[in-house]
Amino acid sequence: MKISTKGRYALRLLVELACHDPEEYVALKDIAESQNISKKYLEQIVPLLTRGRLLATNRGYQGGYRLARDPSTISCWEVLHLTEGDMAPVSCLENGIENNDCPRRSECLTLPVWNGLYKVIREYLEGISIEDIATNANGTGGDDYII
Amino acid sequence: MKISTKGRYALRLLVELACHDPEEYVALKDIAESQNISKKYLEQIVPLLTRGRLLATNRGYQGGYRLARDPSTISCWEVLHLTEGDMAPVSCLENGIENNDCPRRSECLTLPVWNGLYKVIREYLEGISIEDIATNANGTGGDDYII
DNA sequence: TTCAAAACCTACCGTTTTAGTAGTATTATA
DNA sequence: TATAATACTACTAAAACGGTAGGTTTTGAA
Numbered sequence: 001m002k003i004s005t006k007g008r009y010a011l012r013l014l015v016e017l018a019c020h021d022p023e024e025y026v027a028l029k030d031i032a033e034s035q036n037i038s039k040k041y042l043e044q045i046v047p048l049l050t051r052g053r054l055l056a057t058n059r060g061y062q063g064g065y066r067l068a069r070d071p072s073t074i075s076c077w078e079v080l081h082l083t084e085g086d087m088a089p090v091s092c093l094e095n096g097i098e099n100n101d102c103p104r105r106s107e108c109l110t111l112p113v114w115n116g117l118y119k120v121i122r123e124y125l126e127g128i129s130i131e132d133i134a135t136n137a138n139g140t141g142g143d144d145y146i147i
Numbered sequence: 148m149k150i151s152t153k154g155r156y157a158l159r160l161l162v163e164l165a166c167h168d169p170e171e172y173v174a175l176k177d178i179a180e181s182q183n184i185s186k187k188y189l190e191q192i193v194p195l196l197t198r199g200r201l202l203a204t205n206r207g208y209q210g211g212y213r214l215a216r217d218p219s220t221i222s223c224w225e226v227l228h229l230t231e232g233d234m235a236p237v238s239c240l241e242n243g244i245e246n247n248d249c250p251r252r253s254e255c256l257t258l259p260v261w262n263g264l265y266k267v268i269r270e271y272l273e274g275i276s277i278e279d280i281a282t283n284a285n286g287t288g289g290d291d292y293i294i
Numbered sequence: 295t296t297c298a299a300a301a302c303c304t305a306c307c308g309t310t311t312t313a314g315t316a317g318t319a320t321t322a323t324a
Numbered sequence: 325t326a327t328a329a330t331a332c333t334a335c336t337a338a339a340a341c342g343g344t345a346g347g348t349t350t351t352g353a354a
Contacts, residue, residue: 003148003236005313011257041314059330060322076260089150097290109280110158113223116291120271124264133256143244144263152342174300188343206301207351
């Protein structure tokens with residue numbers, strides 16, 4: 001039950017970009033350095049975000065990445081869904097509870113627990129935007145977000 | 148970001164026991180059969196629950212397991228914590244946010260996101276007991292728990 | 295007292311996922 | 325055309341996952 005480095009690094013990268021001029025293209029090298037993440041590994045993560053239309057890219061000299069949308073419209077959920085794949089807490093829910101082909105489905109008493117957990121996680125992460133994080137919008141100076 | 152079979156099987160086992168006479172010892176063989184889970188694999192999971200004082204056990208002829216506590220006092224959180232280990236969504240939080248020794252800790256903008264996620268997950272799972280599941284306490288006939 | 299049914303213990307194992315590294319190709323600008 | 329950037333693909337060591345296998349110990353009944 002862990003978020004992998006892919007999702008965590010992607011989030012940090014997007015937050016960092018949200019702190020830059022929205023027009024400016026930032027090179028992966030610089031992000032990797034300031035975030036202390038392997039640039040080569042980031043190269044592998046970033047295409048997930050460009051394909052998901054979260055990042056705009058510029059190749060060649062002085063190229064780099066910038067946010068493709070306003071950071072207030074990009075939710076954590078969207079980022080993690082792109083990088084972590086399906087965020088369902090159990091595989092039985094991966095294609096929606098309706099398309100569950102488990103033979104025990106109808107009698108499974110625990111399935112509603114997982115479905116509710118899925119919902120709780122999704123709603124929490126949908127409620128936090130990249131901008132929220134970049135501006136430390138929980139504000140209180142506390143250690144967590146209360147939405 | 149998945150609950151493994153250990154946690155899922157453990158939950159199903161406890162729910163099944165909650166449906167039996169609380170005094171009766173049920174053999175693992177029977178649980179494995181009715182739940183369609185490898186008995187040998189369950190043998191590996193069950194000690195986690197006995198050590199956690201959720202199960203009482205009886206060895207030898209006509210032995211088996213029964214719940215050590217009233218199912219209304221056993222929460223999903225407790226079960227998953229015992230079987231899945233620390234349920235923190237990122238390793239940075241595994242020993243509590245205070246004992247995080249990451250050098251980036253103080254400047255890490257994403258940490259509060261994970262801490263809040265941790266909280267949301269914990270509170271949801273703490274709110275559901277084994278008895279709730281066994282009696283299908285969400286009641287509505289819906290697909291998830293709303294606590 | 296012996297037999298059988300149960301829990302208990304521990305080693306092993308194939309597969310998948312994770313967290314990268316490495317090298318090359320392509321693109322764009324000065 | 326040199327250079328600095330992204331893009332793509334292959335590889336890999338280590339860990340986690342989901343079991344299987346085989347033996348030991350305990351207990352109650354015949």
